[in-house]
Amino acid sequence: MQKGAIRVQTENIFPIIKKFLYSDHDIFLRELVSNAVDATQKLKTLAGVGEFKGEAGNTDITVSLDKEKKTITIADRGVGMTAEEVDKYINQVAFSGAEEFVKKYKGQENGANIIGHFGLGFYSSFMVSSEVEIFTKSWKPDTKAVRWECDGSPEYSLEETEKTERGTDIVLHINEESEEFLDEHRIRTILEKFCRFLPVPIFFQGEQINNTTPAWVRKPSELTNEDYEKFYKELYPFSEPPLFWIHLNVDYPFNLTGILYFPKITRSYEVQKDKISLYSNQVFVTDEVKNIVPEFLMLLHGVIDSPDIPLNVSRSYLQGDPNVRKINAHITKKVADKLDEMFRNDRASFQEKWDSIGLFVKYGMMTEDKFLEKANKFHVMADVNGKDFYTLEEYRTAAAALQTNKDNKLVILYATQPVQQDSYVRAAEAKGYKVVKLDTLVDAGFINQMEMKWENVQFTRVDADIADNLINAEATAQSVLTSEQEELLKDIFGKQVSRPDVKVELKGLQATEQPVIVTRPEFMRRMKDMAAMGGGANAWMANMPDEVTMTVNGNHPVYQSILKEKDAARQEKLVHNLADLALLSQNLLTGADLTAFVQRSVELMGKE
Numbered sequence: 001m002q003k004g005a006i007r008v009q010t011e012n013i014f015p016i017i018k019k020f021l022y023s024d025h026d027i028f029l030r031e032l033v034s035n036a037v038d039a040t041q042k043l044k045t046l047a048g049v050g051e052f053k054g055e056a057g058n059t060d061i062t063v064s065l066d067k068e069k070k071t072i073t074i075a076d077r078g079v080g081m082t083a084e085e086v087d088k089y090i091n092q093v094a095f096s097g098a099e100e101f102v103k104k105y106k107g108q109e110n111g112a113n114i115i116g117h118f119g120l121g122f123y124s125s126f127m128v129s130s131e132v133e134i135f136t137k138s139w140k141p142d143t144k145a146v147r148w149e150c151d152g153s154p155e156y157s158l159e160e161t162e163k164t165e166r167g168t169d170i171v172l173h174i175n176e177e178s179e180e181f182l183d184e185h186r187i188r189t190i191l192e193k194f195c196r197f198l199p200v201p202i203f204f205q206g207e208q209i210n211n212t213t214p215a216w217v218r219k220p221s222e223l224t225n226e227d228y229e230k231f232y233k234e235l236y237p238f239s240e241p242p243l244f245w246i247h248l249n250v251d252y253p254f255n256l257t258g259i260l261y262f263p264k265i266t267r268s269y270e271v272q273k274d275k276i277s278l279y280s281n282q283v284f285v286t287d288e289v290k291n292i293v294p295e296f297l298m299l300l301h302g303v304i305d306s307p308d309i310p311l312n313v314s315r316s317y318l319q320g321d322p323n324v325r326k327i328n329a330h331i332t333k334k335v336a337d338k339l340d341e342m343f344r345n346d347r348a349s350f351q352e353k354w355d356s357i358g359l360f361v362k363y364g365m366m367t368e369d370k371f372l373e374k375a376n377k378f379h380v381m382a383d384v385n386g387k388d389f390y391t392l393e394e395y396r397t398a399a400a401a402l403q404t405n406k407d408n409k410l411v412i413l414y415a416t417q418p419v420q421q422d423s424y425v426r427a428a429e430a431k432g433y434k435v436v437k438l439d440t441l442v443d444a445g446f447i448n449q450m451e452m453k454w455e456n457v458q459f460t461r462v463d464a465d466i467a468d469n470l471i472n473a474e475a476t477a478q479s480v481l482t483s484e485q486e487e488l489l490k491d492i493f494g495k496q497v498s499r500p501d502v503k504v505e506l507k508g509l510q511a512t513e514q515p516v517i518v519t520r521p522e523f524m525r526r527m528k529d530m531a532a533m534g535g536g537a538n539a540w541m542a543n544m545p546d547e548v549t550m551t552v553n554g555n556h557p558v559y560q561s562i563l564k565e566k567d568a569a570r571q572e573k574l575v576h577n578l579a580d581l582a583l584l585s586q587n588l589l590t591g592a593d594l595t596a597f598v599q600r601s602v603e604l605m606g607k608e
Helices: 014-020 027-048 083-089 098-105 121-127 176-182 184-194 225-235 322-345 347-352 354-367 369-375 392-403 422-430 443-453 483-496 522-534 536-542 558-564 568-585 591-605
Strands: 002-005 061-066 071-076 129-137 146-150 155-160 167-174 202-204 244-250 256-262 275-280 283-286 301-305 410-415 435-437 457-461 502-507 516-519 548-553
Touching: 027 061, 027 071, 027 121, 027 167, 027 184, 027 283, 061 184, 083 146, 083 155, 121 129, 167 176, 176 184, 184 202, 184 283, 225 244, 225 256, 225 301, 244 322, 256 322, 256 354, 322 347, 322 354, 322 369, 347 354, 354 369, 354 443, 392 410, 410 422, 422 435, 443 457, 443 522, 457 522, 483 502, 483 548, 483 558, 483 568, 516 568, 548 568, 558 568, 568 591
Parallel strands: 061 202, 275 301, 410 435, 410 457, 502 548
Antiparallel strands: 002 155, 061 071, 071 167, 129 146, 129 167, 146 155, 244 256, 256 301, 275 283, 516 548
């Protein structure tokens, strides 16, 4: 029997490993199973080049649990190790940089990112074990099986043992603090999380827990739509089928495979982020991929697999690297090209999906200028009825004649709530204007960004002013009222509408337009909307009183009868009700004011 000390030229490193190696103790199982897969793949490689000439036989990996003995065993039939290889790979290599590591990182609060080059994956086993045994037999002919044992101190033993089959068994004797890992359900859950797509069959308690050939490792030409949808269901069992998907398959200048799915987004906008999983050679790493996938595509679902993404020893944190930036740019391009292809090849289908696609497209246009350049060709704006769709250039062609203002800017009229804003939409359409619907979570920010990025474009919400003033604030229609009648009407409105946030003006609009129109100027309303979304230092602005303009249409026939009313009190109540109706249409009548309006309406209905 060989006895010795693991060659560490400093104080005991094991407590440091246990504290710093991984923030999540579950990782130990992933690391050991991954090592078993590596050993199995190495055997297949040796067989492929003719070095291993024996019979490979069954190369499944098994994970077994013995609650009575308090052990977990990970067994493979891979290349195995000789005594010399155990001494080299277990006792030496892992600690080649130990002294430097201890000096540099001792005492740090979080070592999760700092052990990336020390080869310590196997030693994650000591986070949960009071003792670890290795039983291994090399694939090489005429070699003896050996047993290695260590109790978590620098002391180890290495001796010959009896083992008939090639491969390695690692036996973990679970410590008292980690007996939670002796639960069968817990182990199964960990294996299904980290090992569900490993390329070698993994068995636990007699049942295979992994799919060795997930869709992303197969060639796109081999897959049908049903295959892609089946894999999506495997990833997200309770989700609706995806809208479409993009299969990534790059081998130069970096290796990248994966499938990104566009999920169907419900009208409630229950958007789910962090649904993309990162794998390295089919080993699950993390679902935190914001450095790899552009921010605007974090709403996608799916899988990315790349061995070229640099990871620390825990494989859970991405480090800055040129490959990451290249992959990010490539994914952006692939998504843009796919959307452009869909738009050109089947625009009708593209537009049917726009409610879901639009959120991604707009977010991308706001945050990625390279994506913006491509997206300008396929970004569309739906009219308020959802029947007609316009690209920017199509909208310009359709609307420029009537909707170009004095500053030579195209005014894009939009509604955020077409049903609530119906009267404003109708008034605009009566003038021949094109009104589009912009009602998603990102539209407030999108509008501001596009006014800066699109040339000579201005957005104006359809209720920002009376229809006559939406393009240019130059309404000149004359009122049919006499000057005395106008003054009387202004005086009555002034008495009945005493809110400091409401400015009353009288104009002569078309008789068919509303008797009172409440509008909220675009600039202040937009500032408040942005403040409400952004929070932070400008959150106070969201609580400022609305800036409201109440336009009295003196040409509406109702005022002829109101002005003839002999009962001054009734006259005032009729005017007050007209004003309240206009405020109500914009959700600006609440609380006691709304209660008073209801009571007043009932009272007026009871009088002849």
